[in-house]
Amino acid sequence: MKNCVEKEVLFDFYHHSLEKDQMQVIKKHIEECKDCRNLLDLLSKDISLVKDSLNLLNSEIIEIPEFQAPTNNIKEKNKINYIKILSIAASICLLISISTLSILKFTRNQKPVNDYELLVFIPDMNDAWKAQSITVTHYDKDGVLVNHEIIGN
Amino acid sequence: MPFTKIYNLYYIRIYQFVYRHSFSHPDSEDITQEVFMNLHTEINKKNTPNNIKAWLYKCALNKFININKRKKVIHLTDNINQYEKALTNSIEYEVIQNEKKRLISKALSMLSQKEQILLNLYNDDFSYKEISKILEIKFTSVGKTLSRVIDKLAIQIKKSNHEELCRERSII
Ligand SMILES: [Zn+2]
Numbered sequence: 001m002k003n004c005v006e007k008e009v010l011f012d013f014y015h016h017s018l019e020k021d022q023m024q025v026i027k028k029h030i031e032e033c034k035d036c037r038n039l040l041d042l043l044s045k046d047i048s049l050v051k052d053s054l055n056l057l058n059s060e061i062i063e064i065p066e067f068q069a070p071t072n073n074i075k076e077k078n079k080i081n082y083i084k085i086l087s088i089a090a091s092i093c094l095l096i097s098i099s100t101l102s103i104l105k106f107t108r109n110q111k112p113v114n115d116y117e118l119l120v121f122i123p124d125m126n127d128a129w130k131a132q133s134i135t136v137t138h139y140d141k142d143g144v145l146v147n148h149e150i151i152g153n
Numbered sequence: 154m155p156f157t158k159i160y161n162l163y164y165i166r167i168y169q170f171v172y173r174h175s176f177s178h179p180d181s182e183d184i185t186q187e188v189f190m191n192l193h194t195e196i197n198k199k200n201t202p203n204n205i206k207a208w209l210y211k212c213a214l215n216k217f218i219n220i221n222k223r224k225k226v227i228h229l230t231d232n233i234n235q236y237e238k239a240l241t242n243s244i245e246y247e248v249i250q251n252e253k254k255r256l257i258s259k260a261l262s263m264l265s266q267k268e269q270i271l272l273n274l275y276n277d278d279f280s281y282k283e284i285s286k287i288l289e290i291k292f293t294s295v296g297k298t299l300s301r302v303i304d305k306l307a308i309q310i311k312k313s314n315h316e317e318l319c320r321e322r323s324i325i
Contacts, residue, residue: 011300017281046307053257053310054276056250058169059178067160067189 005029005036007043014043156196159205160189166277167213173273174217176258184216204283211287214270256317260309268302275299 005013005026012018013026030036138147167188172181191212195201202208261269267288274284281295290298 007304008297008300011303012281012296015281015296017296046303049310050272050303050306051276053260053306054173054273056254056257057173057176057261059172059181062165062168064161064164065182065186067157067193068186069193 003029004033005039007039010036010040010043014040014047154205156193159192163206163209164189167209170210170273170277171213171217174269175220180217180220184213184220187216188212207279207283207287210274210277210279214287252317256313257310260306260313263309264302264306268298271295271298272302272306 009018009026013023013030016023018026030040135150136147137145140146164185168181168185171184172178175181175184188209192202192205192209261272264272271284271288274287279287281292284290284295285292
């Protein structure tokens with residue numbers, strides 16, 4: 001039959017990808033022409049064969065993993081850097097303050113002068129102990145001597 | 154459409170699209186994840202693409218081509234070897250499936266990479282217009298190329314199916 005449709009054009013016709021008037025012309029022709037009808041039938045079979053074959057290549061099992069929001073966003077990255085720097089600075093400050101405090105505390109604890117003075121008196125105390133004598137002195141509110149005695153030897 | 158909905162709708166499709174080209178699960182997983190990360194960033198920047206489906210495929214395609222460039226694999230013939238490898242350590246049912254897959258990927262390897270991509274996009278129900286945009290080719294050449302490629306592939310598949318049938322008969 002004359003004016004038969006080319007395979008390529010028939011392919012486009014099958015996909016409704018021709019201009020409206022061209023679609024009409026081919027539709028009319030196919031209705032009248034058995035050869036073109038057969039060709040169209042063959043074409044659609046080939047298409048499904050190829051599609052089925054391609055789909056065989058799909059992977060059989062796929063699970064959709066949970067989406068992990070990206071952190072490579074520049075703004076977020078900057079924010080994270082900012083937070084990092086801040087936290088490092090804060091920890092340095094903390095470290096300095098703790099060490100300063102402990103040094104201060106240490107120096108405050110170092111009051112050996114008083115203790116030393118006390119130590120100086122100890123020999124006398126020991127002497128008193130060795131002598132086994134204890135001096136008891138009482139004063140009243142006004143500072144008047146009430147009692148003064150030496151107990152022991 | 155909210156991001157999670159897009160993600161759940163297209164994850165498997167993008168994965169399969171990449172898998173049909175790479176036959177590598179790690180590559181498919183990485184590329185698919187990256188594609189959605191990029192989309193996430195675009196949406197955050199209020200740059201949501203008009204045609205999300207086409208955007209996702211194009212993004213996946215670019216990443217796949219880049220990975221292949223890095224691996225210096227231009228043609229997909231290597232994938233046949235992958236199937237041969239899989240063939241040796243699979244159970245009987247899978248052997249048959251893998252044999253079919255091997256024949257199809259062998260037939261596909263006779264096409265150029267661009268033709269394979271075109272075919273895969275077509276298989277994922279893209280219109281001529283969308284395919285021409287994604288692949289940056291003329292609208293008119295989409296149908297022409299597809300028609301030729303499908304013809305070629307159908308002949309190859311029928312031929313290998315026929316050979317398989319003959320082999321089966323000879324075994325019996
Ligand atoms: Zn005709």
